[in-house]
Amino acid sequence: MSRATAPGPWTRHAPGACGSFAEVALYVLKRLLAAIPTLLLVAASVFFLMRLIPGDPALLVLGDAATPEAIADLRASMGLDRTLPVQFALWLSQLLGGDLGFSITSGEAVGPLILDRFGVTAAIVLAAVAIAVLLAVPAGMLAAWKQGSWGDIAAVSLATLLLSIPSFWLGLILLLVFGLKLGWVPVVGYVTFAENPWAALHYILLPIATLALVEIGVLIRMARASTIEVLRLDYIAHARAKGVPESRVLLRHAFPNAFAPTLTLVGLVLGNLLGGIAVIETVFTLPGLGRLLVDAIFARDYPVIQGVMLFIALVYVSVNLAVDLLYPVFDPRVAAE
């Protein structure tokens, strides 16, 4: 469910890569403080939105045989018998103490639960995006450089095609072919890297491939478009007029400038993937954050939903912050603003 597109975030002004450490630290602090209203808004809207939704966690736990007394007992033990504002205030005050509360279905502490599940998701998303960037950016730049050639047309067509395949469908087909027909990778399960890196790799290979393929489509096009844009500019002609060889023109002059806008997109893609990963985790039955969220929603596990949402929002903010901090490395002009 890619929502990534055109222009960068709402505002963008970061201290330079050349800014002093104190400046950068202050800036990071400022940005994080500035994110607080957003996070609060997220927290509040999640809290109240979820409670608008019909469905009762106590009922879900007790199932079809629930008696009214049993439901009331369970609700009381879940802390759901108090009024909404009181519940919200309680949750917020807990939150300020760094406590995300406990899952009302499993009783686990939400904080560690999220971190635990995030490991899987982060591994997949980061690997997929890294692979996609490593493959797509050079491909897109070469395509732009040879604009109009057969190679370019092939790259763009491939990218557009990849972009047009639903990721979950691709995932299923990969699973069918490589898991079932060929038996190269296990079909279900997950082992953490800490346990057995080699086995872990096998489990997350297909999800990574699926995500990477789709993102490659997005990134090739973006890298190509921004490279074409850059190649039109005078400083490229200037470099050539100095007798700079083409390889150097591409690497030293076109790449950093063309990569800057792509970087923004990478940030957005990362953020979006975190939100949309649930589908992939469902296909590959991975115990990740997306799956945790969807399951928690289905189970009306309010503390978990709230925690995950807040966490995702925080990651989203941080990723964009990281992109902003990295941006001046490729485009020092940004630092000036």
Next chain:
Amino acid sequence: MRLRLNLVIGGTLMGAVLALAVLALAWTPYDPTRTNLRRRLRPPSADYWLGTDEFGRDVASRLMAGAVTSLGVAAATVLVALAIGIAIGLASGFLRGWVDRVLGAVNDTLLAFPGILLALGLLAVIGPSRSGIVLALGLAYAPTVARVVRGSVLSIREREFVEASRALGNSEAYTLLRHVLPHTAAPVTVLATSLFGWVILSESALSFLGLGVPPPAATWGNMLASARPFMQEAPLLSIAPGALIAICLLGANLLGDALRDLLDPRDGA
């Protein structure tokens, strides 16, 4: 050359899907929701061109009906997203100041939400229905539209004809509607085309998680979702709607590219 190829291929793909939908409004080989439990999961045959699904419904008919639903939902969603997004984008781009800041915060909040949660929440509150999906996805995509519109408003408002309009004594509202709004048309058209594809994708992803347009109405997304258990014994059941989604997306993407090129001021003027 590339431009025309994009236009031709994209147009053909979208046209074909659209034609399928229009045809489905008038005629399908069978009633797409008619179950026949004695004919479940039949392979393709002369009677059932693409076979039958787990309820013995004709897959070809359902694909056609699905085109109507999927395209209809996508079109309505795009309209909702555009309406909301353009309003927000115009307001925050043109008025700037605190309006921009507040809308920016709300927008960021929405963007920080995984679309699924937003969709689920709204769907559960409104009740699962086509209009629910449309509203939910429309809201989910509105921030993206708002961002694009705001960006183009910001650049347009710096153009001198906007100032000229002010200098004529025209009111802000008039200037906004008469001189700024029309100029967001190009980027918004391009965006709308891509959006169309994304919505089809998202609707199918939501259906896949069991949150989409409620069955038994056929959408490609929920067909794909219900076909998934039969991936092995009836692969066509999943391949066909998946392929249609891909075709539709490809068409939308190519058309979007063509439009982008067409509307690019560098080549246009």
Next chain:
Amino acid sequence: MSVLEVAALRIAAGMREVVRDLSFTVAEGETLALVGESGSGKSATARAVIGLLPPGLRQSGGRIAFAGQGLSALSPARLRALRGPGMGMVFQEPMTSLNPAQRIGAQMEEGLALHRTLDARSRRQACIAMLERVGITDPERRLQAFPHEFSGGMRQRIMLASVMLLRPRLLIADEPTTALDTLTQAEVLSLMKELAREQGSAILLITHDLGLVARHADRALVMQAGQAVEEGAAAPLLAAPRQPYTQALVAALPRRGPSRALPQAAPLIEARDLSVAYPGRGGWFRRAAPMQAVQGVSLSIHPGEVVALVGGSGSGKTTLGRAMLRLLPASGGSLLFRGQDVTASTGPALLDFRLACQIVFQDPYSSLDPRMRVRDIVAEPLRLPAGMPIPERQRRAEAMLAEVGLGGLGDRYPHALSGGQRQRVAIARALVRNPAFVVADEAVSALDATVRKQVIALLRDQQRKRGFACLFVTHDLGVVEEIADRVVVMQSGRIVEEGPRDQVLDAPAHDYTRALLDASLRLPATA
């Protein structure tokens, strides 16, 4: 011996030829100016010479030889070896011709590393020396800076430094200064000439500015629609042009008009101690100090008077002009219109003021809504005050269009008009409501010399006919000569000199005015 020989050059854009049968030579140490209107094929020629035609253009015939060596016969590698030390090129746009992501030190050294066998230290030394030479202070530290940390003029000088570092035998300069303001323009060009003389480089100078040609070129070649029309030593060619096209170009140079005696009257519009500040960038912890663009300016303009507002770039001319129309809020002082204080008026009072005032902008393209027909653009001001029926508005618009020489073009969209025509539309729009006061912000600066001449004439005629007062913002003293009654000179947000035109131009009192006058390029013949 000639450094560059171009024979029967043809350049095609698709099926269309944009350069036809062009031949010329540039001798060792000589400066050849390539002159001509926009689109006449000057840049295309320059790019062809250095072998970097943009996609879409290709050389379809002719021969280009550098130092006797035909370029088409060279391998890409040999050609590359030639670029830099053989031919250097300075581009028009200082803002985009340096790589924004690279420190300027690295960019300057790049050429040296490629073409000379010097160690890193001596390369650095060379760069520092060169930067110093082009007048960048503290060069050692500045090598570490990125291009965006420099002003346009500095960038153009750095650009020049990095090209001249390789001591090219031929320097190609494609409108190297059009993007700069008058003072900077003069500085950069003189520097370029000087460096070329020191190093014995020949120059192929491309420009549409005859003033430049007169001052800097040895020979000139006049181009029109891709073809050479006239060629010869610069001074005689401009003094006595033979071809009608060249004659028209020369005739388009501004000449001083007669001075007028205006009847005494109460000021139409008056700024008293007016200040304008742009708010500083907001932050969470501190807010940057506001930028004072106009500081305590007092200026009154009388009915029917044309006041020229001149000054260097960033001196606050535009800001003052807009503030006088209340398009920008004043941060101090007051604004009086027909004796009424309109500094903070709103509603009907503001509307009345707006109805009486108009503005013509610099950029004829961006000041017209590209999605409206020309007739509608001109009719739009007649919406207010409400009441005029639409057919009447259309009729008036047509009449106005006819008056500015655009009769019958009402159905077109702006993009289907030439730059000069567009500016006429903008003028028609400004005048259709018969304003009492018009601000023209660089209204002709973006136009070609010949077209500029016509538009100035139109403005002057309309002014004489309708009698509106006009604040004419410009950095071009030539225009001032033609049209102004009075001149106001601004520097860093303040008025530094003010007086009748002839007095200010002939006997400037302020240093800044003198510098401006020196830098403005006028043909020797008319000076």
Next chain:
Amino acid sequence: QDLLRIRMNADIRSTDPGVNRDANTDGIAWHIVEGLVALRDDATVAQMLAERVDVSPDGLTYTFPLRAGVRFHNGQALTSADVAFAMQRYMRRETNWRCRADLDSAATRLTAVETPDDRTVVMRLEKPSALFLTILARPDCGQAGIWHRDSLNADGSWRAPIGTGPFRLGEWRRGQFVELTRFADYAALPGEPTGLAGNKTPLVERVRFTIIPDEAASRAALIAGNIDILPDARSRDLPDLRARPGFSVHSAPSMDLQTVLMQTRDPLLQDVRMRRAIALALDVPELVRAVSEGGSRPSRSPIPPGSAFNTPAMLEVPPRDLAQARRLAQEAGYRGQKLRIITTRRYEAFYEIAVVVQDMLKEAGIESELEVLEWATQLDRYSRGDYQMMAFGFSARLDPSLSFEMFTGPKATQPRKAWDNPAVQAMLDQTMAEGDPARRRSLFEAMQARLMEEVPIIALYSSTTHGVTPRHVQGYRSWAVDAPRAWGVRIVR
């Protein structure tokens, strides 16, 4: 090598038996802890930790002599004090034991748990109850499992189960698996395994319940050799799995009940003729065949066919009669209004039932549309009685009284109950106190007759559990409850 991998469709909620639970949680719990009594395959009650059960003639006193030689996983011997300790915790309100209310209700009230000596437990009731032992044995009550007091933390909160069962808790990795290890000192009963009773000797070193939510992925995992037992294959996968060499399918009737509920307070459906019309419009055998892929038999009674209380009359299926259905609907004032049938995709059977019902109603001229809800929402609507029609399934009730009780009751206080009829309610109360099976049976038959007359719900069938194992797994059997049993199973390569 000696690891048995079993599919589980979702993580467990806790390891606290009968407290924070669901079906999966119960299924893990019964490997670790045991109660005084346990269910047999046929849902009758057998002894487990108790040597036997002595009931006083007035039905108020139950005496349980404990079996000798039973040890907890920590090596401690089982004593009556342990039983009393666990029972007291169960009966405390804060514990939130699933079945506390059942043992503190009008029908069954436990008044005392006594330990006259180390090896004897005595329990006293307020009045005789036909349900008491069943409640103690119910899997969803955690079988009132007995654990050692070290299962609790110092503050009384639950830590981890130290039971007497054939397996001890190994590692529980949330979201991934629960692993159990063999309890070497397990004191097995002689004989054959049956239900949760009988000989429960563990034969593998480790059992891993792997969490695979997705059905298709589970089947794939089985085929790919990633799991050894698929306890709950979908019926539609069976033809394919049967056709594969090297796999065996173990089917067993289950005791749940798939139904269509009707809201008797709905303006249209309050007319019994309308409800009858709907029932007559359905071709139940065809519907059941389609939905269960031929795996289950239709049953119009809430008492499952496997139960001793199910009589031939209850299995009788009235034939479909479209003409009669139309006529009754007409009489009831049906004029083409659209009925809304609530269903969910969480449970495929609910969804399929709804789709088929809609289709069959259409043939009788009764229009309807599906309202496909997320499960939490459907459950909410169910418990509020906020529906017109609903495809719904009841989990297994192991006593026939409870099978009727699950949908019978006053709507005023329990809106979820479908059947609100004081006369029926009185009969139901009678069955709960009645000890004599024959008298109970005749009461149930009478209730069944009224059910068919008043049609507040349309009972359709009890489903069938299909376990699938590859050949190297031996000794596995499915049973009336979906969750699998790992004792008695061995791996032979």
